[in-house]
Amino acid sequence: MKTDLESLEVCQKWQLPTAIKGAGIGLRSRHYQDIITKKPEVNWFEVISDNYFCAGGLPLFYLEKIRQDYPISLHGVGMSLGSTDPLNLDYLTRLKKLAARVEPDLISDHLSWISVNGHYLNDLIPLIYTEKVMEHVADRILQVQEFLGRQILIENPSPYLSFTDATMPEWEFIQGLVKKADCYLLLDVNNIYVNAVNNGFDPLKYLDNIPKARVKEMHLAGYEERENYLLDTHGYPVHPPVWELYQAALARFGAVPTSIEWDADIPSWEVLMAEAFKAEKLLKEVA
Numbered sequence: 001m002k003t004d005l006e007s008l009e010v011c012q013k014w015q016l017p018t019a020i021k022g023a024g025i026g027l028r029s030r031h032y033q034d035i036i037t038k039k040p041e042v043n044w045f046e047v048i049s050d051n052y053f054c055a056g057g058l059p060l061f062y063l064e065k066i067r068q069d070y071p072i073s074l075h076g077v078g079m080s081l082g083s084t085d086p087l088n089l090d091y092l093t094r095l096k097k098l099a100a101r102v103e104p105d106l107i108s109d110h111l112s113w114i115s116v117n118g119h120y121l122n123d124l125i126p127l128i129y130t131e132k133v134m135e136h137v138a139d140r141i142l143q144v145q146e147f148l149g150r151q152i153l154i155e156n157p158s159p160y161l162s163f164t165d166a167t168m169p170e171w172e173f174i175q176g177l178v179k180k181a182d183c184y185l186l187l188d189v190n191n192i193y194v195n196a197v198n199n200g201f202d203p204l205k206y207l208d209n210i211p212k213a214r215v216k217e218m219h220l221a222g223y224e225e226r227e228n229y230l231l232d233t234h235g236y237p238v239h240p241p242v243w244e245l246y247q248a249a250l251a252r253f254g255a256v257p258t259s260i261e262w263d264a265d266i267p268s269w270e271v272l273m274a275e276a277f278k279a280e281k282l283l284k285e286v287a
């Protein structure tokens with residue numbers, strides 16, 4: 001399937017809010033106190049939705065306090081958009097309630113699946129890129145968007161394998177998916193780089209094939225170098241080739257809000273701020 005990138009105009013059924021600008025940071029519990037007491041100069045926070053689905057408790061208390069001073073993007077892992085299980089209405093209802101509570105600018109999840117027969121896995125499992133799978137995922141995204149009453153962003157994965165049954169590369173699958181589902185993209189630049197090295201393609205070609213108007217958020221993170229592949233651990237500073245690819249992404253997509261993801265060996269607040277500052281500097285150059 002070939003898609004004309006210029007024909008991928010966005011249907012404005014819903015309007016995305018626009019408070020989120022510049023570099024943001026993934027909110028992690030060890031930094032709650034620092035943020036509340038010092039009110040650091042961060043543009044916005046990205047929050048793992050699934051961690052705040054309870055009706056009360058300390059995490060939600062901190063989140064609501066932080067929300068008073070900062071815009072929020074909700075990023076989830078549990079939609080399981082590629083699964084053949086029915087959509088999890090309990091999950092979506094909890095997400096909708098959380099969204100009503102914190103009024104996020106953006107809501108996102110992943111291009112993957114994590115559940116089978118109601119059992120949830122701890123990993124995001126990659127999809128086989130075919131027309132049939134595209135139809136299936138697009139249909140589920142449309143249902144989710146109708147349920148939430150807003151468009152969502154889909155994040156590109158970092159798969160460690162490719163499937164012989166796939167009939168198209170990931171970027172072509174994404175082109176078709178955003179058109180069918182009328183959704184947006186959260187482009188993870190680190191994932192593109194890790195995927196390109198592990199699966200042997202040109203990451204710039206990937207960027208060139210992503211429709212510009214759809215990219216509303218980007219991610220930066222650090223991978224781990226293993227013997228013969230890269231592992232997407234989110235446990236290191238952003239590596240130089242990913243910064244380089246990020247600059248190419250900014251040149252193509254403009255100053256898209258970008259968050260720093262750090263999930264393993266979470267460092268001090270100052271280290272995270274330094275990473276966000278680097279991104280902010282590059283964002284200002286293209287803005």
Ligand SMILES: [Fe+2]
Pocket residue numbers: 155188191219261
């Ligand atoms: Fe990411």
